[in-house]
Amino acid sequence: MTAAIQVEVPYLHEAFPTAEPASGHISSSSSSSTSSPTASPTSSTSSITDLAFIPTKALLLHSRSGPYELTDSWPRSTPNHGEVLIRNVCIGLNPIDWKSVHYGFGIHHLPWVSGRESSGIVEAVGPGVNRFKTGDRVLAPSTNYRDNRTSSFQEFSIALEANTAHIPEWLTWEDAASIGVAFVAASEALFNSLGLPRPYSQPGPPSASEDWLLIWGGASITGIMAIQLAKIIGLNVATVSSLHNTDYLRSYGADIVLDRHNPEEVVKALQSMDISMALDCVGAQTAEFAARALAENGRLVCLVQRPKFLSSPPKKGLEVLDVLIKRFHEDVQYGQELMELVERLLSERQLRTSRVKVLAGGFEDVETGLEKLRKNEISxxxxxxxVGKSVANNGGRV
Ligand SMILES: NC(=O)c1ccc[n+]([C@@H]2O[C@H](COP(=O)([O-])OP(=O)(O)OC[C@H]3O[C@@H](n4cnc5c(N)ncnc54)[C@H](OP(=O)(O)O)[C@@H]3O)[C@@H](O)[C@H]2O)c1
Structure with missing residues (x-):
């Protein structure tokens, strides 16, 4: 086995301790001690200063295990050079939002703001910002989890201009908030970890190859995005999910959908297909199934955990790769290229969003949504x- 480079990936801290979760429920406070939204002294972006205190709403953790507290006196940040201030309209929930609290990792200072993506309206731009102006409709994934200003469980978030994308008029706020993290993660897995060509990176139609990509967990939001990106660049896609999602995943381009509840049979069926690349979107056990399904010298990208090879040794020449998601904010040019790519794919209607389950009760609904994710009630x-309790969703503006 060729060992890939070991990287620090916040989402991969999943050697889960067995600690019981806190009984999280949201309490609210209108005059809580809110300190500052700035990152901890260990953060590389702790220089924000609020010249005028403008109180806003935010969902805070005052203890690493919760509960969340809703405050309406959180100071609004001012965008620095190259940053935009976004008035969030909709927030997308991600597994990391419950895992970090439930398992107690990745919370670097208190109070803490979670939330990794949103759609919203540009409220202000910092010096040097060229691509955006006040009033623009945007989406913003945040991979810089150490900088709480960029987190989305608050009325206003800061985003690097390079980490922000325009959204087309026809795209709803809800759909726009569903795209960011999945797009960044799937792009990183396909175009960097596996080194596949990005859409539009070559002239003419996609280099239609006969290669297959196996996606274990195709009905995950990342899986749905990866299916579409793989099809755009001309790959065949085999995916593993619950069978009730078969037609749904086929509608995004999956060529084969196999039953996740019969993994041994899935492995057998796939072994005859000479598949050289796989993306696992679920965990160590399914990563091992995916590894076994690959041909010799195959390459496996692990979004969550690497396989532990408990039931069989790794195949000859297997290369196990990680997803280096933080490159999105650390490499500014790369981040901007991804945002320009998503803008183009959306404007050409090459990407479809997944189904969305909308919770319209404002921040009070965040924990309800996270519980649904934690209990695997979402498919x-x-x-x-x-973010606000009433959003006019006429495909347009609030
Ligand atoms: N490393 C990173 O940077 C990074 C970035 C993003 C996400 N992640 C992680 O990647 C994972 C996926 O995130 P997401 O938001 O895309 O997930 P998600 O949408 O919440 O995933 C839910 C889906 O997982 C599928 N699933 C669960 N167990 C499965 C199994 N044994 N086999 C096949 N499918 C299974 C279910 O499919 P069915 O409904 O068909 O049963 C379900 O629809 C999470 O663990 C997340 O924390 C990591």
Whole structure:
């Protein structure tokens, strides 16, 4: 086996301790001690200063295990050079949002703001910002989890201009909030970890190859995005999900959908197909199934955990790769290229969003949504929360 480079990936801290979760419920406070939204002294982006205190709403953790507290006196940040201030309209919920609290990792200072993506309206731009102006409709994934200003469980978030994308008029706020993290993760897995060509990176139609990509967990939001990106660049896609999602995943381009509840049979069926690349979107056990399904010298990208090879040794020449998601904010040019790519794919209607499950009760609904994710009650859907309790969703503006 060729060992890939070991990297620090926040989402991969999943050697889960067995600690019981806190009984999280949201309490609210209108005059809580809110300190500052700035990152900890260990953060590389702790220089924000609020010249005028403008109180806003935010969902805070004052202890690493919760509960969340809703405050309406959180200071609004001011965008620095190259940053935009976004008034969030909808928030997309991600597994990391419950895992970090439930298992107690990745919370670097208190109070803490979670939330990794949103759609919203540009409220202000910092010096040097060229691509955006006040009033623009945007989406913003945040991979810089150490900088709480960029987190989305608050009324206003800061985003690097390079980590922000325009959204087309026809795209709803809810759909726009569902795209960011999945797009960044799937792009990183396909175009960097596996080194596949990005859409539009070569002239003419995609280099239609006969290669197959196996996606274990195709009904995850990342899986749905990866299916589409793989098809755009001309790959064949085999995917593993619950069979009730078969037609749904075929509608995104999956060529073969196999039953996740019969993994041994799936492995057998796939072994005859000479598949050289796989993406696992679920965990160590399914990563091992995916590894076994690959041909010799295959390459496996692990979004969550690497296989532990408990039931069989790795195949000859297997290369196990990680997803280096933080490259999105650390490499500014790369981040901007991804955002320009998503803008183009959306404007050409080459990408479709997944189904969304909308919770319209404002921040009070965040924990309800996170519980649904934690209990695996969501299948092939993205959970979205309206930041305000009433959002006019006429495909347009609030
Ligand atoms: N490393 C990173 O940077 C990074 C970035 C993003 C996400 N992640 C992680 O990647 C994972 C996926 O995230 P997401 O938001 O895309 O997930 P998600 O949408 O919440 O995933 C839910 C889906 O997982 C599928 N699933 C569960 N167990 C499965 C199994 N044994 N076999 C096949 N499918 C299974 C279910 O499919 P069915 O409904 O068909 O049963 C379900 O629809 C999470 O663990 C997340 O924390 C990591």
């Amino acid at each position: 092939g859907e993205k959970v979205i929360v309206h």
